[in-house]
Amino acid sequence: MKVTINDIAKAANVSKSTVSKVINNSPTISDTTKRKVRQVMSEHNYIPSSIATQLAKQSSLSIGLIIDMSRREHFLNQFFYSIIGGIESVVANFNYDLTIVNIHSQRDNFLDRFVLSKKVEGIILDNTLLDTTMANQLLEHSFPFTVIGKMDGNSDVHWVDIDNELGGEMITKHLIEAGYQRIAFIGGFNEDTIFSQRFTGYRDMLQQYDIPFVDNYVKNGSGTTEFGYESAKELLSEEVKPDAFICASNYIAHGVLEAVKEANFAIPEQIGVATFDNYPLAPYMNPPLTCLDNDTFFLGEAAGNLLMNQIKKHTDQNYQHFIEPKLIVRESTRKV
Amino acid sequence: MKVTINDIAKAANVSKSTVSKVINNSPTISDTTKRKVRQVMSEHNYIPSSIATQLAKQSSLSIGLIIDMSRREHFLNQFFYSIIGGIESVVANFNYDLTIVNIHSQRDNFLDRFVLSKKVEGIILDNTLLDTTMANQLLEHSFPFTVIGKMDGNSDVHWVDIDNELGGEMITKHLIEAGYQRIAFIGGFNEDTIFSQRFTGYRDMLQQYDIPFVDNYVKNGSGTTEFGYESAKELLSEEVKPDAFICASNYIAHGVLEAVKEANFAIPEQIGVATFDNYPLAPYMNPPLTCLDNDTFFLGEAAGNLLMNQIKKHTDQNYQHFIEPKLIVRESTRKV
DNA sequence: TTGTATGCGTTATCAT
DNA sequence: ATGATAACGCATACAA
Numbered sequence: 001m002k003v004t005i006n007d008i009a010k011a012a013n014v015s016k017s018t019v020s021k022v023i024n025n026s027p028t029i030s031d032t033t034k035r036k037v038r039q040v041m042s043e044h045n046y047i048p049s050s051i052a053t054q055l056a057k058q059s060s061l062s063i064g065l066i067i068d069m070s071r072r073e074h075f076l077n078q079f080f081y082s083i084i085g086g087i088e089s090v091v092a093n094f095n096y097d098l099t100i101v102n103i104h105s106q107r108d109n110f111l112d113r114f115v116l117s118k119k120v121e122g123i124i125l126d127n128t129l130l131d132t133t134m135a136n137q138l139l140e141h142s143f144p145f146t147v148i149g150k151m152d153g154n155s156d157v158h159w160v161d162i163d164n165e166l167g168g169e170m171i172t173k174h175l176i177e178a179g180y181q182r183i184a185f186i187g188g189f190n191e192d193t194i195f196s197q198r199f200t201g202y203r204d205m206l207q208q209y210d211i212p213f214v215d216n217y218v219k220n221g222s223g224t225t226e227f228g229y230e231s232a233k234e235l236l237s238e239e240v241k242p243d244a245f246i247c248a249s250n251y252i253a254h255g256v257l258e259a260v261k262e263a264n265f266a267i268p269e270q271i272g273v274a275t276f277d278n279y280p281l282a283p284y285m286n287p288p289l290t291c292l293d294n295d296t297f298f299l300g301e302a303a304g305n306l307l308m309n310q311i312k313k314h315t316d317q318n319y320q321h322f323i324e325p326k327l328i329v330r331e332s333t334r335k336v
Numbered sequence: 337m338k339v340t341i342n343d344i345a346k347a348a349n350v351s352k353s354t355v356s357k358v359i360n361n362s363p364t365i366s367d368t369t370k371r372k373v374r375q376v377m378s379e380h381n382y383i384p385s386s387i388a389t390q391l392a393k394q395s396s397l398s399i400g401l402i403i404d405m406s407r408r409e410h411f412l413n414q415f416f417y418s419i420i421g422g423i424e425s426v427v428a429n430f431n432y433d434l435t436i437v438n439i440h441s442q443r444d445n446f447l448d449r450f451v452l453s454k455k456v457e458g459i460i461l462d463n464t465l466l467d468t469t470m471a472n473q474l475l476e477h478s479f480p481f482t483v484i485g486k487m488d489g490n491s492d493v494h495w496v497d498i499d500n501e502l503g504g505e506m507i508t509k510h511l512i513e514a515g516y517q518r519i520a521f522i523g524g525f526n527e528d529t530i531f532s533q534r535f536t537g538y539r540d541m542l543q544q545y546d547i548p549f550v551d552n553y554v555k556n557g558s559g560t561t562e563f564g565y566e567s568a569k570e571l572l573s574e575e576v577k578p579d580a581f582i583c584a585s586n587y588i589a590h591g592v593l594e595a596v597k598e599a600n601f602a603i604p605e606q607i608g609v610a611t612f613d614n615y616p617l618a619p620y621m622n623p624p625l626t627c628l629d630n631d632t633f634f635l636g637e638a639a640g641n642l643l644m645n646q647i648k649k650h651t652d653q654n655y656q657h658f659i660e661p662k663l664i665v666r667e668s669t670r671k672v
Numbered sequence: 673t674t675g676t677a678t679g680c681g682t683t684a685t686c687a688t
Numbered sequence: 689a690t691g692a693t694a695a696c697g698c699a700t701a702c703a704a
Contacts, residue, residue, distance in 0.1 A: 047452035052697030116383035225620040284561040388681030
């Protein structure tokens with residue numbers, strides 16, 4: 001049933017090294033032989049064993065994307081599909097493919113399972129999955145890896161990240177220039193890097209415009225609709241209300257929208273609302289929401305390129321870089 | 337730098353077959369030897385080569401999930417993450433892992449690339465990616481595969497699907513029992529299997545309740561917010577308006593909601609709105625939307641089990657089955 | 673241009 | 689309980 005290179009060699013009356021050379025289209029084989037062998041191969045429905053090739057070439061031709069499926073709420077989850085698409089689009093050019101590696105237990109040693117066992121030739125993971133120790137281990141083994149998300153502390157680590165700080169600046173600047181004066185920031189927890197980076201951008205931009213930073217206008221909490229609703233409601237009942245809200249997530253934005261409408265303020269005339277992370281329904285909210293858009297397909301591409309360059313030993317002049325978000329202005333912040 | 341089973345054998349003063357047996361925890365090796373060898377292995381930081389093991393065992397320990405990334409709009413994409421989670425959760429139990437295989441060109445022969453080359457031991461794909469010819473080819477090779485989505489025509493094909501027809505029935509029945517009489521169905525194109533199955537359920541349930549089927553109450557078109565909006569607006573301006581809308585997608589639902597509010601009808605008192613495919617923001621719409629919920633993690637699990645049973649040659653009594661959707665009743669259809 | 677021999681790093685069979 | 693040796697299916701250096 002199973003047909004190997006030997007069967008082809010016999011059937012074609014050549015040696016198996018000749019067959020191998022035909023498979024790899026070696027220039028040292030005559031065209032007539034190639035034709036003959038190929039003929040036999042297709043007659044016998046022969047496809048070389050990928051595993052045997054891997055062993056002989058000492059290369060698995062696949063890379064791993066490490067994820068932690070248990071964290072359902074993770075920022076990257078919603079963009080999983082497009083990130084994978086981006087990664088795949090580049091590794092496919094090298095005939096590599098992509099293995100999804102889920103981390104199961106706390107100390108799931110995917111390093112052993114995939115890296116040292118040579119099951120994959122490189123990995124992509126996000127910065128929450130990698131501490132400095134592991135990064136150094138990988139570097140010692142000179143095992144190719146790329147991090148999604150900024151990594152501090154080691155200038156040899158290849159990473160690509162969305163520029164969340166810039167994003168925070170952009171969205172804040174937009175609101176200021178649109179004419180809003182008292183901008184609230186309804187966000188997540190400080191421990192969340194993405195949140196705190198965005199928050200930093202917000203804070204810096206206020207300063208740049210000499211707008212006083214009001215401690216009370218910043219709400220920390222879970223990224224839920226309820227939290228958005230409660231926060232906005234609370235702020236709107238104060239003496240000096242905010243006139244704009246920056247929401248750390250769409251859920252929060254929904255809650256804020258509800259609260260603002262309930263309090264009978266007009267959006268965007270009286271209150272502006274902007275949110276991070278554009279999503280398909282954002283243009284169809286009432287009013288359509290101004291968002292920051294992240295090109296996560298491109299993020300995946302960038303990560304893929306960074307990794308393949310390491311694998312192929314191409315030098316990469318710039319292996320730590322940010323991807324700029326894009327501001328999509330919609331009705332919800334068109335004050336004028 | 338690279339340490340193999342031979343190095344361990346020498347260092348431990350045993351033969352490499354002994355080392356191999358220790359690796360595989362063979363009962364024929366004495367505990368003392370095991371301890372000794374394991375000691376040496378960890379000292380040398382030795383991890384067996386996955387590729388060599390694969391070749392020797394003739395098993396790649398991995399399965400493939402075939403997808404077509406170019407179809408960004410495909411129904412299953414939004415559930416990609418949870419489907420993968422479901423699949424991974426079962427294959428991981430067998431120490432298998434999951435390779436993402438993107439189909440690039442029209443006639444990308446993933447059959448050669450992955451199936452015949454033995455790069456993976458089984459595949460999961462959706463029914464739009466597989467015609468009867470290919471299914472038969474796979475069956476001939478007795479290559480394990482599982483289809484996501486119903487496959488007609490061959491009783492040997494393993495598949496699992498969401499019961500969309502039942503879903504259509506459930507949502508319709510709910511509306512009828514909630515007191516709505518004239519139920520419109522705003523959907524996609526008839527060529528879309530998912531849509532037509534749901535539509536069939538809708539139609540059947542009307543009949544079951546002796547409610548006349550009004551041709552005009554069914555709108556076919558793209559699943560966009562615009563289409564939902566226009567369709568609802570049109571229907572609401574008729575003499576005998578519908579008093580409920582079933583929406584084929586969340587985008588459509590958004591459009592319908594807008595149109596209904598604009599026409600100043602009260603939801604759910606005057607008009608009921610229900611939609612397929614529960615999504616995170618559905619509970620936070622205004623009003624919260626009644627949805628049909630599909631457990632896509634479970635769908636992935638089911639597909640994984642169906643596949644692993646084939647690979648492990650466990651007989652599966654029931655290898656074609658539906659997953660029941662769940663109706664989540666929210667404010668938008670609470671007429672009374 | 674083609675063939676021979678050997679290696680890739682394991683597992684498995686059969687002795688011992 | 690352990691070891692020698694032959695697979696596993698291909699690639700490649702070197703010889704012819």
